[in-house]
Amino acid sequence: MTGKVTDTVNSDHPAHDPVLRGGDRDTLLTLVRVDERIRLLKARLDALPETAEVERLEEAEAARRRREIGTRRIAHDIYGTLRRLKADSARLRERRRDDIAGLRAVTDPVRRRDLRHDLEVAERRLAELREDIAREQRTLATFGHALDGAEDSREGNPGHAGDGATGHGDAGRHGDTDAGAELARARGEERAVTGEIRRQLTELAARSVRLRAALPHEILVRYERCERDQGIGAVELDGSTCRCCCIQLDTATMRRFAGTPPDRLVSCPECGVLLVRAVSSGGADHV
Ligand SMILES: [Zn+2]
Known part of the structure; x- marks a missing residue:
């Protein structure tokens, strides 16, 4: 392909277009x-489908965390309400015990009438509190996946709500584990693909440098x-x-x-x- 190259410059091949010689x-x-x-x-x-998949899963994970934080906040409020209701209930049971003890000991009819009235009020209020507590515990169970029963066990009082929450919680945690495994797998695939491309790019860049030096x-x-x-x-x-x-x-x-x-x-x-x-x-x- 080499030949005698005439380096004559004329209007057909301007001086600024160089001549290729030899190799x-x-x-x-x-x-x-x-x-x-x-x-x-x-x-x-810059446009790997593997990267897009990792970004999609990371966004889903972030959304799940945002939901979980919201749910935990609501659950925290319910635990507060439950603690208050249980304390009220304990006070009323004590009052009921005192009323019953009083009725055994007191003979004065007026005093006995007052005690009986107070006992009725306490019983009625206790029944209301039992309903309130059951309702709060049912609500808590619907947020199950965000809860670990940690609040209950901290009080040394694992209640029914805790049991219900744990049941739902297992399913939620399995979901988290699946999502986590999927994200880890997607990240692994992205790393493998980008690693291979970067390896090729390193080789090609070195080759480009050598070729430039030969020009x-x-x-x-x-x-x-x-x-x-x-x-x-x-x-x-x-x-x-x-x-x-x-x-x-x-x-x-x-x-x-x-x-x-x-x-x-x-x-x-x-x-x-x-x-x-x-x-x-x-x-x-x-x-
Ligand atoms: Zn062009």
Whole structure:
């Protein structure tokens, strides 16, 4: 593919389009393909379905935690109410005991009537309190998954609500474990995929550095200037569409390229990126 290169400058191939000598074409083409692969892998890394799945599960987990905190707050209030109701109940039972003891000891009819009246009031109030306590405990049981019965056991008084809560709590905790395992699995998959892509990127980056070092200074300067301005150093021109700006080159430009020696690099008149034209024989090794 090497040949006598005429470095004559005329209007058909401007002075700023460098000439490829010796193995420059292969080096440049390989660099173009290596850098294209790097861009593809970086884009893939930014839009991995595995990452989207991890984000979805993390959001679901955060929502579950927010709900749990809300539920715990409500449950905390119910525990407070229950403690108050149970204390009232204990006081009334004591009053009932005193009334019954009084009725055994007292003979005065007026005093006995007062005691009987007080006993009736205490019994009625105790019945109301039992209903109140049962209602609060039923409500507590519906929040079961957020509770561990910790409040009850702290009081050394594991009540029925605690039992009910534990029953629901098991199901809730199993759900948490499943969600946690799913998130851990999704994170593992994401790590595996990103790890493999990063490994490839490291190799390709080292290869890109070596290829750049092998390019003539003039070509490298042009390549890196295009890369800075366009995000792409050079593209292969296959057909008549620039793969950097995606614009189809007009026939006048294509005719000018056809009249330009194949060893001379050309650039896209639209975006300025270096164009490496296809040659019929040889070429760079595949990436
Ligand atoms: Zn272009």
